[in-house]
Amino acid sequence: MPETAQEEIVIDLQGLKKSFNGNEVLSNITLQVKKGENLVILGKSGEGKSVTIKCIAGLLQPDAGSCRVFGKEVQQMDPAELKELRKRIGFLFQNAALYDSMTVRENLEFPLKRVAGLHDKGEIEQRSMEVLEAVGLTDAIDKMPSELSGGMRKRMGLARTLIVKPEIMLYDEPTTGLDTITSREISELILDMQRRYKTTSVIITHDIPCARITSDRVVIMHNGEYIASGTCEELENADDEFVRSFFK
């Protein structure tokens, strides 16, 4: 990573708290993500990993604390500012969240027309083909999402997110429900896309091979807080038994 990029903080969470029906999910989240960094968040199910990235994307409002993205407080943004922020953020949902009434082509055209504001048919076609080529799905352009396999849906979700060239990518369990080989392919694709599009990535996963392939840094989440941070190798040899248990 270049030296200058290391210094620029694009995501800054300070003392973030969030509860649902009295159940505290995030109790004190403090985290900084540098520009160009690939950060992996590990934790048990229900620990609030997805809640954290939904707060970053402005889909959920934290109860307390600060969530700054590109230096601006997300909770204090008006709808127009939030829309502008979201143009710079890509979010890959756990089940890819493809629009199932649209073909692959229409799924790609949707953000291009509405978010990037493109209306030139040639340019839309070129951008669609470029991103489909990057994820290896050019043959599927006229298929419906229901005709795609689990791995293809994830690739397609990635393509739809990357087509507007976001600066930050948020991945919510990108390899869940996939076989080992496809998981590995998706993990390598994430890394490849990060290098190609120079994005900053936050990846939520339970999948240790995925974490090993994609991460520059890993943080471990437990009881609504981050309890450890480091590279995979550092955490694998940590003193804390709970931290090491993720890598067994």
Added chain:
Amino acid sequence: MPMPGKYSLQPALITVADQIGFLKQFFSNCFRKGFEWTEFFRQAYNVGYRSTGIIALTGFILGFVLTLQSEPTMKQFGATSMISGMVSISVMREIGPVIVALICAGKISSSIGAELGSMNVTEQIDAMEVSGANPMQYLVVTRILACTIMIPLLTIFADVIALLGGFTATNLGGAMNPWLYFYKATTALEFADVIPSFIKTILFGFTIGFVGCYKGFHSNRGTESVGIAANSAVVTASVWIIIIDAIVVQFTNMFVYA
């Protein structure tokens, strides 16, 4: 914080406030730049054209049965020549709009509730929102406007078909000139019969679209909630249709027939 009691009004008030907020969002997005014309026409086709079969069948049977049922009584008073006018007034003023609206509540409101509920469960609405697109404008505005415009048109269609049904039933027992039948049916009508009824169908259409979208948009995250959203959309829309009908009839009696 004090917990709400067993019969607390709090949840109902929260829902009402939520619905008012949703209504405000709908109106503010109606006039926002970038109206989704293609999606609007697709929805208008789904709501309108794809409902013509069931609406035609229901309308025809409505006129047919109404004629057959009223004929013996009208005969006793020597008023068989007034059957076409009676069928026309009852269908146009009351039965046509209400029956079409109830059918559309079952067919369209449930379908919108299930579709948006399913999109909510599979995070498609979140995906739209997080991508910077506007799900209210794309999903909600287009569907509500399509219902508001197409359901009045479907009602007019049903009314015409009901008169055809009435004509068919009249001709089972004897021969009546079609021109005479439709002349008597239309001359029995006044603007005071048609206009309030047409306004009513616009309100019905809006309600059907609004309830379907609200229920789908606010469904919980789970497969079961898709069914609940669809079912709740039908029940709520049907109840509102009856309530709106009662209110509009009161207003019509007060201001039009007074």
